[in-house]
Amino acid sequence: MAETLNERSQNILEAIVEDYIASAEPVGSRAITRRHSFNLSPASIRNVMADLEDMGLLCSPHTSAGRIPTAKGFQYYIDSLLEIRDLSSRERETLQSSYRFQGMKMEDIMQEVGRVMSGLSQYTGLVMAPKFSSTVFRQIEFIRLSEGRVLVIYVSESGLVQNKIITADAGLTNQQLEQISNYLNKELNGLSIQEVRAKLSSELQEERVRFDQLKKQALSLSHAALQDEVENQIYVSGASLMLEQPEFSSPQQMKKLIQTLESKSLLIELLDRSQSAQGVQIFIGSESSQIDLDGCSLITSNFSNQKGAIGTLGVIGPVRMNYSKVIPIVDFTAQLVSRVLGREIE
Amino acid sequence: MAETLNERSQNILEAIVEDYIASAEPVGSRAITRRHSFNLSPASIRNVMADLEDMGLLCSPHTSAGRIPTAKGFQYYIDSLLEIRDLSSRERETLQSSYRFQGMKMEDIMQEVGRVMSGLSQYTGLVMAPKFSSTVFRQIEFIRLSEGRVLVIYVSESGLVQNKIITADAGLTNQQLEQISNYLNKELNGLSIQEVRAKLSSELQEERVRFDQLKKQALSLSHAALQDEVENQIYVSGASLMLEQPEFSSPQQMKKLIQTLESKSLLIELLDRSQSAQGVQIFIGSESSQIDLDGCSLITSNFSNQKGAIGTLGVIGPVRMNYSKVIPIVDFTAQLVSRVLGREIE
DNA sequence: GTTAGCACTCTGTCGAGGCGAGTGCTAATT
DNA sequence: AATTAGCACTCGCCTCGACAGAGTGCTAAC
Structure with a gap:
């Protein structure tokens, strides 16, 4: 080309x-x-x-x-x-000091990252938290809410917390639930969610004929808990900044843009694509592309911790975007977030 | 008047x-x-x-x-x-069947409520989840992430899950953490967060002179965990629907509206006000009001479970809004959510 | 290969004029 | 005394034509 x-x-x-x-x-x-x-x-x-x-x-x-x-x-x-100059160490420091991550849980970090990137670039910040299934099992807890309704709390190695309500055998006691979680915590420790799912499925098959009632319950309970893919969490910041750009000055264009930014599924699809690649990715929107990102460009990069949980962050702006300014911001932020997440788990 | x-x-x-x-x-x-x-x-x-x-x-x-x-x-x-006719039982059923709450955790329910209200009214749905401090203590868990960094998971009676990362004495072992959580779970069971906070503060004072090291750690740890008010969670759905309304057809008005809907703090302030009142509340935006809700009206109602956790939901639309249609939707939805949340905890 | 010159094209703005909708006032009507 | 018909007037909006400004493509000269 x-x-x-x-x-x-x-x-x-x-x-x-x-x-x-x-x-x-x-x-x-x-x-x-x-x-x-x-x-x-x-x-x-x-x-x-x-x-x-x-x-x-x-x-x-x-x-x-x-x-x-x-x-x-x-x-x-x-x-x-385009030549992208590296950031000077002073710029790195200024950039780094824009972020305040101390004592923040995962959700807050994601939110903060989007907010700061949007503020720095004056465009719209996008962050997709690591996928549930890309995390590594650390701990699972069950809390009985009412007859047959159990709250499952799942914690990943990276400190990501997910919870879900599942229905279960009404006769389960708190003690049984504790035994079950003890068993699972020992059994599943250190496995990736994919591995956990595979293990649970195969063991469920095996156990079907055996008589260890508790183990059976443990397996089916955790299977229910970890089964469905939880919808990707996505954070959009500074959408209104885009409305300042002349390319979105007409009502029709504004409407279209806001609809795009509001439809999380489209954004997820976009960010998902970039997740397979390494380094900074740039999508340029055009009518020809299947994805309707008319008039916009998207600059993304992935972040991850050593445990393999991968998320994506980026900035979406007009095609006529200041690439030489935004690319280093996205690049550096992704590195920074990787480091911060890494530190979380040591 | x-x-x-x-x-x-x-x-x-x-x-x-x-x-x-x-x-x-x-x-x-x-x-x-x-x-x-x-x-x-x-x-x-x-x-x-x-x-x-x-x-x-x-x-x-x-x-x-x-x-x-x-x-x-x-x-x-x-x-x-305006005379607001009651919904017929058929209408109630249709409305009720629009919502699918099965197996949903709190966050998902909030999201779903906003989405459905927005869809039904064709305006923008707003939901503010129950405040952390209005909940009743049920359980607390500590998970050691790394030296000195502890993930706290807090579960309320209503099944609301919050988590937070705190820094703690680096020497704490998993076993000690477990003892601490056992102690706290016994001690704080059934208290409201306000009561918990009060109790922790006063006991911390007392304990300062004593020598029960574990208890001391338990108190200070939970104090750190439950101390700050977590920012109110707010869910906005269908913002782009508002852009179809002729009163927001000009670029300036669109921009202003989107900025308003994007600034969570303003929305929180608005919803907070209505939380003190009972039943359906209606705010009519005007230039005169302190709060800048120009050209918009807000219809809200509170929901709660028997344990006192109170949230607010509503619809924001143009002042020229179809009140007779939207008011029953908001009213009924609030009742419905109250019932659903009530069921969660039996 | 470069440039000056020129005719042409297209857009945005500005003012004039006409149309339509609606008002306020007055006088006539019930 | 309340209601209504009639009328002059006021605006906003649309259209139209004129015009200026910016930019192009082409040709011929340098």
Whole structure:
């Protein structure tokens, strides 16, 4: 896909993209000569621009407006022209000090991360907490709420707490529940949830013929508790900041954007995709893509602790987003969160 | 405040409010004679309208538009003219069957309630979960995460689960933690959080001089765990539905609305106010009110279980909201949730 | 290969004019 | 005395045409 552009074309494309990022307006040939010193006349610029348009990197909203970069144009810019400088240690410190994680539980950390990323970037922050099934078993507790209704509390190695209400044999006593949880805590310690599920399923098969009543109950209870995938938790911060961007100034666009940000399932799908990859990922929204992220770009990165729980965080902004500013923020934040989560469990 | 209006004025005010609710447009004297059969000419209607305007119940956006009800006009309508019919048992059933609460934990129930109310009303659903401090102690568990870092899990009588990470004496063993939780579970059983806090504070004072090391640790640990008020959980559903309403069609209004719905603290303050009252509460937003709920009305009701945990739910919509439809929804939902939460704990 | 010049195209703004809806006032009617 | 018909007036909104501004593509000259 990376067609080779000669250096002049690259420079001009870069100038156009950057001017457009700054102004959100179509940029014309004269504007380029004014703002950059290429020692070229507007007419020459126009020739190059026509070429770039032929290649699908630029387009013009109408005959007599300037050009704006297409999604492909942005892609090229990001892949080939954008240089992301590393953060200076001072910047790292400032960034780090924006976050306050002391004494926070998982949910609060996720929330805080979204809030700060949104504040720093002035776009919308997105955080998806580690999936339940990517965690490692640490402890399970049962609390009898009423006849046949039991509250299950599950704690992962990383300190993630989940709870769920399940129905169970009405005759179960508190003591039995305690025995059951003791048994399970010993038995399942250190296994990943996938392993736990597999183990439970196979043992349930085996045990069906045996007579250890307690063990049987333990297995079926924990099986019920850990069975369904819990819906992914997702945190959206600073949605209203996006409404300040000129690309979302019309009511229709605002409505569409808010609907997108409100529909968690779409966001989950997006963040899920990036979870398979490593490092910072960039999605550029366009009409062509299956996912309807029209006019928006998404910059994400994963975080994880040593126990393998993986989450994703990122910033969603207009395609015309300040990539060179946001990418380091997302990158560094992901590293930071990984470190913080790692510390949680030692 | 209830100035007495003669019957004709009342009828006309009612007609205006209802026409305005239906159309969102200023209503003129001719429109009234067309849509209602008062056997009066537009000119007579105009006279009455002028009176109602003098009383501050109506206003006109400009000289040659129709009239729209003021906040005060809506207030009068709701207080004196609106008759809320009870739901038929069939309606109750349909409503009830919209909710699916089986096997749901508290958070999911709250979310579901907001979602369904929003869907039924086509406005925005708001739910504030019972405050931590309004719950009754049931059980506390400690899980050692790492040296000096302990995860506390607190369960209320109503099945509400909270967790928090606290720092503690690095030397604490798992066994000691277990002893501590056993002690606390026996000691604090059945007390409200307020009582627990009081008890812990006073005992901490006393114990300071004594030598029961374990008890001392138990007290200080639980004190740290239950000390701070956890931020109120609030659930907002269907914000984008509001954007369909003509009063929020302009970009400025959309932006303001989304900012309002995004700032949880404002919503919490609003819902908090209604928590002191009983039954269905209605706030009508106006510029005059301290709280900036411009153009919106809020219909709320509280729910609770027998153990006293109180939460608030409601619907936020344009002032020009279909009160006769939404009020029964909110009312019935609050009762329903109370019953469901009650059942949780038997 | 580059550029100056020019005709052309398209958008946004501004003011004039007409239309429609609605009002307030006055005088006539019941 | 209350009601109503009639009328002049006021606004907001829409359309239309004119116009300025920005930008392009093409051609011919450098």
